[in-house]
Amino acid sequence: MKIRTVQDLGERGLIGLIRKVFPARGKSVLLGIGDDAAILRPGRKPIILTKDLLVEDVDFLRDRHPAFFIGRKSLSVNLSDIAAMGGTPRAALLGLGLPGDLGLDWIRAFLKGFASAGRDYGVDLIGGDISKSREIVVSVTLIGEGESLVTRSGARPGDGVYVSGTLGDAALGLALLNTGVEPRGRGSEAAVVKAFLDPTPQLVLGRELARRRLASAMIDVSDGLSVDLRHLAEESGAGAEIDPAAIPLSAGVRAWGGSDTLKYALNGGEDFQLLFTVRPSRRNAAGLGFLNRRFPLTRIGRIIEKKGIFKLEKDGRRRALPACGYDHFKA
Amino acid sequence: MKIRTVQDLGERGLIGLIRKVFPARGKSVLLGIGDDAAILRPGRKPIILTKDLLVEDVDFLRDRHPAFFIGRKSLSVNLSDIAAMGGTPRAALLGLGLPGDLGLDWIRAFLKGFASAGRDYGVDLIGGDISKSREIVVSVTLIGEGESLVTRSGARPGDGVYVSGTLGDAALGLALLNTGVEPRGRGSEAAVVKAFLDPTPQLVLGRELARRRLASAMIDVSDGLSVDLRHLAEESGAGAEIDPAAIPLSAGVRAWGGSDTLKYALNGGEDFQLLFTVRPSRRNAAGLGFLNRRFPLTRIGRIIEKKGIFKLEKDGRRRALPACGYDHFKA
Numbered sequence: 001m002k003i004r005t006v007q008d009l010g011e012r013g014l015i016g017l018i019r020k021v022f023p024a025r026g027k028s029v030l031l032g033i034g035d036d037a038a039i040l041r042p043g044r045k046p047i048i049l050t051k052d053l054l055v056e057d058v059d060f061l062r063d064r065h066p067a068f069f070i071g072r073k074s075l076s077v078n079l080s081d082i083a084a085m086g087g088t089p090r091a092a093l094l095g096l097g098l099p100g101d102l103g104l105d106w107i108r109a110f111l112k113g114f115a116s117a118g119r120d121y122g123v124d125l126i127g128g129d130i131s132k133s134r135e136i137v138v139s140v141t142l143i144g145e146g147e148s149l150v151t152r153s154g155a156r157p158g159d160g161v162y163v164s165g166t167l168g169d170a171a172l173g174l175a176l177l178n179t180g181v182e183p184r185g186r187g188s189e190a191a192v193v194k195a196f197l198d199p200t201p202q203l204v205l206g207r208e209l210a211r212r213r214l215a216s217a218m219i220d221v222s223d224g225l226s227v228d229l230r231h232l233a234e235e236s237g238a239g240a241e242i243d244p245a246a247i248p249l250s251a252g253v254r255a256w257g258g259s260d261t262l263k264y265a266l267n268g269g270e271d272f273q274l275l276f277t278v279r280p281s282r283r284n285a286a287g288l289g290f291l292n293r294r295f296p297l298t299r300i301g302r303i304i305e306k307k308g309i310f311k312l313e314k315d316g317r318r319r320a321l322p323a324c325g326y327d328h329f330k331a
Numbered sequence: 332m333k334i335r336t337v338q339d340l341g342e343r344g345l346i347g348l349i350r351k352v353f354p355a356r357g358k359s360v361l362l363g364i365g366d367d368a369a370i371l372r373p374g375r376k377p378i379i380l381t382k383d384l385l386v387e388d389v390d391f392l393r394d395r396h397p398a399f400f401i402g403r404k405s406l407s408v409n410l411s412d413i414a415a416m417g418g419t420p421r422a423a424l425l426g427l428g429l430p431g432d433l434g435l436d437w438i439r440a441f442l443k444g445f446a447s448a449g450r451d452y453g454v455d456l457i458g459g460d461i462s463k464s465r466e467i468v469v470s471v472t473l474i475g476e477g478e479s480l481v482t483r484s485g486a487r488p489g490d491g492v493y494v495s496g497t498l499g500d501a502a503l504g505l506a507l508l509n510t511g512v513e514p515r516g517r518g519s520e521a522a523v524v525k526a527f528l529d530p531t532p533q534l535v536l537g538r539e540l541a542r543r544r545l546a547s548a549m550i551d552v553s554d555g556l557s558v559d560l561r562h563l564a565e566e567s568g569a570g571a572e573i574d575p576a577a578i579p580l581s582a583g584v585r586a587w588g589g590s591d592t593l594k595y596a597l598n599g600g601e602d603f604q605l606l607f608t609v610r611p612s613r614r615n616a617a618g619l620g621f622l623n624r625r626f627p628l629t630r631i632g633r634i635i636e637k638k639g640i641f642k643l644e645k646d647g648r649r650r651a652l653p654a655c656g657y658d659h660f661k662a
Contacts, residue, residue: 050368
């Protein structure tokens with residue numbers, strides 16, 4: 001029998017394939033893939049845990065998004081959560097729900113992508129689980145560690161609201177992909193497609209903002225600015241106002257966004273940039289200027305006492321900004 | 332609008348419901364549900380991590396298996412993995428893939444079941460993720476800790492092979508359920524149905540076997556004895572022979588198993604009993620006798636040098652025992 005699908009390979013064969021793609025492991029892994037559970041050497045720093053589920057047809061399209069990048073992204077979105085706390089990732093568990101007739105090419109490319117992101121960020125695969133399912137389901141758990149971690153709840157009225165990089169790229173990239181743009185091109189078009197397919201978790205920036213105690217609160221932009229800023233403000237018991245004209249936009253979003261440019265920037269999710277707040281007393285700290293030479297950071301607004309999220313109109317008035325980001329169950 | 336389904340409630344509403352069902356958390360949880368990641372106080376003992384995926388129509392049937400028990404079981408199967416290392420569970424992450432039209436009754440009952448198992452075994456829910464999906468997908472990650480942990484790979488030729496409790500109950504219970512038996516009855520029939528719907532993770536036994544250094548290798552019976560014994564023997568670089576007549580059977584399996592009794596016992600999975608090996612020098616240790624007064628433990632065979640799994644026939648000959656347990660992709 002020629003082995004073409006996941007079903008042909010079987011569960012044991014799949015685990016063998018996974019072990020082959022992830023041979024190495026760091027010294028802190030006392031026991032990796034292949035037992036009832038994995039064992040890690042305890043550290044002295046607090047333990048960070050996060051988990052993200054990617055579901056076919058909801059988070060990605062099997063035929064349109066290359067499996068290699070789905071593999072990378074399934075780890076990157078979890079790395080972004082660790083970045084948003086200012087932590088350092090250590091190890092991952094990979095849960096896979098796979099249709100029996102899924103081709104081996106897909107799963108091989110997926111695992112290679114997952115492993116390549118693991119190498120990029122120093123993350124070992126230490127365990128997981130495989131089950132049969134109708135659609136592809138990828139469930140990644142990431143464990144990390146960190147000190148002086150930053151939560152969503154530390155913002156206070158008067159704090160400045162900052163964002164890293166540019167916003168709206170990933171949502172525009174998805175829109176371009178869905179109209180049939182080839183994912184491997186050059187220029188600004190390719191850059192926004194890459195922003196969707198292969199986002200970069202802001203681990204170094206997150207760690208520096210935490211270590212230098214520059215960020216009073218932090219979150220990653222996964223659902224969209226209008227939603228994630230609301231999460232941060234609500235958890236901090238405050239509100240926020242932003243200046244839409246201040247939102248940093250890439251050349252691609254300016255060129256291709258058309259009349260939806262601001263929508264992409266406000267409501268497009270999956271940029272995985274860091275959204276954070278800075279106390280007035282820290283705004284001119286040398287550290288922030290230093291970081292800003294390495295990472296593009298933009299002040300887009302401030303935390304206010306009044307609950308809710310507002311945008312400043314050109315006439316200087318505040319208007320309520322509706323939360324229009326991504327909700328799996330409203331989409 | 333009357334809120335009847337998961338879609339009506341939305342992602343934020345669902346997280347609110349989850350926070351309501353899991354209000355308490357232990358002192359080791361520095362940050363729980365609601366941020367980018369959870370934070371745990373570091374301990375001095377090695378960290379244990381495990382993950383199990385349950386998929387609708389593969390691992391359970393929405394209409395036939397009560398949601399409360401699916402909630403309990405999704406935690407119990409992970410607890411069983413920690414038990415099989417001799418560890419102590421601490422906290423869980425819950426990933427849910429849910430169809431938008433799933434009724435709120437289902438998810439409420441599921442969460443209550445998950446929370447009840449969490450209370451029974453001292454496990455906090457500290458985070459997770461929710462996504463939309465076509466079928467229900469439950470992905471649980473469990474973190475625990477432990478010292479003198481027991482792996483699958485420590486068995487040596489001459490070690491006795493032991494199993495806790497009785498085998499085959501869960502597989503028979505599933506067969507009875509699928510023929511329409513009501514899950515809440517009395518007697519031996521209800522006992523096997525309970526064994527499938529609401530298995531008991533053997534945490535105390537696992538911990539005692541590890542702490543007293545009685546078990547040289549250990550695994551939980553999740554795929555079926557013929558498969559799990561093979562895993563243990565292979566990871567230990569050895570083989571095993573068992574006496575089928577020695578396998579402990581419950582009154583239910585004896586009464587209802589018919590001509591398939593031995594098949595249920597050898598190949599039926601999901602019993603979540605502990606399968607472990609004991610060195611000849613420890614066989615008469617006081618500890619094993621003491622544990623055997625609290626937990627029914629049965630010696631069913633021994634580890635041998637010859638690779639493979641064998642059963643002793645009545646004529647005293649060894650015959651190869653095929654691995655017929657559960658494989659998601661072969662089932």
